[in-house]
Amino acid sequence: MNYLTELLAFYRWIGEHRLPPLLQAYWHLLMYYNNKAAILAEDGHWYWPVNFRVANSVVGQALGLKDRFKINHQRKHLVRHGRIDYTPHTGQEAGDYRLIPFDPGLAQIWVRAEKSGARTMVWTQTRTGGAPETAPFINTVNHKPSSLYGSIQGGGDNIMGFNLLPPLTDEEKAAVRAEYPDNDVARFNAEWALREKKGGLA
Known part of the structure; x- marks a missing residue:
């Protein structure tokens, strides 16, 4: 999750x-x-x-x-x-x-804790197009694994612990700025909506 x-x-x-x-x-x-x-x-x-x-x-x-x-x-x-x-x-x-x-892509599986060996039911990402088997993917936006303490973005935005939405290209940012030259809030919302669309969330 x-x-x-x-x-x-x-x-x-x-x-x-x-x-x-x-x-x-x-x-x-x-x-x-x-x-x-x-x-x-x-x-x-x-x-x-x-x-x-x-x-x-x-x-x-x-x-x-x-x-x-x-x-x-x-x-x-x-x-x-x-x-x-x-x-x-x-x-x-x-x-x-x-x-x-x-x-909706999450499933429940049983794992054993590394230190205690206790069995615990956990959430994991189900099979995706880039995964050969059930694996602990953080989300389905970029299909890259991530740990609790860091993320692997493949050159995208990187904040500890999160896989973020795909970044916009300079051309995409310029197009949004041209559409909302004097409205920072509208420009931010438009950029976010475009990132969600690129990530398959919209």
């Missing part, structure tokens, strides 16, 4: 689905903790675990919710909106969260 891909898809999704700011913050919090729970597998790759835990005390403090009943109420909204699944546990033990990815 790719953080940036999911983030962009989330904001595209909330453009069509009303989601209160508190629930948006809840989703972002879960994305952070899902990413933080990344598993280093025996094959040397990092994976996002399918199931992860966040204590109610952590959720409550981050979102300003004072008791577990209010947390449960907000969590049910995210479940109803189809953004997460949640399995409660008995007693004071934290339940299992499961984010529902926007990326």
Whole structure:
């Protein structure tokens, strides 16, 4: 699962689905903790675990919710909106969260942790045109593998931990500037839309 891909898809999704700011913050919090729970597998790759835990005390403090009943109420909204699944546990033990990815190319596989050897179900990118077998691709935009700490862009934009959309050529940038010479916001939006189109997301 790719953080940036999911983030962009989330904001595209909330453009069509009303989601209160508190629930948006809840989703972002879960994305952070899902990413933080990344598993280093025996094959040397990092994976996002399918199931992860966040204590109610952590959720409550981050979102300003004072008791577990209010947390449960907000969590049910995210479940109803189809953004997460949640399995409660008995007693004071934290339940299992499961984010529902926007990326349709993800599949669940079992891996063994490099240090402990424990089996964990994780997300991985399914077969793509450039992949001979199921492999931990970060996204389907450029079909290049990436680690948790760095990315391989083949000469494109490079920010630690992310595979970004394909960059624009100088000619493409010049064409957009000519279309929006006095509107920086419109020019930025047009450039971003063009990058999404090049990356197959539009």
